[in-house]
Amino acid sequence: MIRLNCDKRFRDLIDRSFVEEVSAGERQVIHNHIRDCDGCKRYVELTARTIRGLREFTFTSEPDSHAQVRQILADHAGIMRQHNVQFRVWAAFAVALWMSFVGSALVYQMIKRLAVPMHFDTAQVQAGVLLFWLLPSFCAALCLLAARRENRGIA
């Protein structure tokens, strides 16, 4: 069995037994020691009393504190949702805009191939793509921005 004198090392072991896990052997050492040592026995009692005392504080909450916090959270959630919706609308607009230009370029390339057998010239193809593809898709992207929030369907 470990032999410990009544010195700082022993007091440290007592402290440790209150704060951390100690082995059964160490616990037995403390138990045996405090049977014969009044100083350490008192030390153990005072430490236990201090910890017990710490558990005897009862802090009362403000009666409406929970409701207040819930209200604040609801307000913040609303603001965050609004910011989120705005961000998503702008993101959707950016994507729609990008797609309208890229889509127009692809449609133009496709129609240009069909234009020769159909006897269309380049200017006619360009005008057609502009009128029937680029402008409508661009307007659709703008409508996304201009639509009322509840009708955007992405919130």
Next chain:
Amino acid sequence: MSVLLMTLDTTAETETAKIARGLRERDRELLADLVERYQHRLVRYLLYLTGRREYAEDVAQETWVRVLQRGSQYNGRQRFDPWLFAIARNLAIDYLRKKRKAIEAASLPDDPDAMLLLPSSGPSPFEAAARSEDAMRLAVRLQILSPLYREALLLRFQEELSLAEIAQVLGAPPTTVTSRIYRGLAALRSAFEQGGDSPEL
């Protein structure tokens, strides 16, 4: 026995995973439930940290807003309360820094922990909360005890967090945590020692 422990472990995992999912989705019901369950403990922790009721209430509100904003950062693999207390601690340090800045335009210490050492005035919340004669004696000591020791004592003996969890909250190594607990205990123990020397607080 091991089956029971495994079941309990799985239940605990499910609980934290549920919280993590709810926070990611900003589930209002879950948040309300968390407020109900943790608000009291949060305010108590902040009281120990700041020593002032009004500060504790303010920082607790800020903490919940932060939980709402950054809830997705909670991974659900650890307990929720140490994560919550860690947020509250950082906000309390910032809050006290702002308060101090407002009071004096003096240079501020670089160490964030030093911000917790601000002197407090007014009636002690500890005396108001003491429910026994021993607690009353401790309350006097607690009010003048360094908040660094106070919070370590609270987290260990009232919140019953493990040393590793306390280290996570404090952002300090476990050796620092134990040292603060031992020193705090030593300072408070002297409240019961007749004719004991004045403790080093």
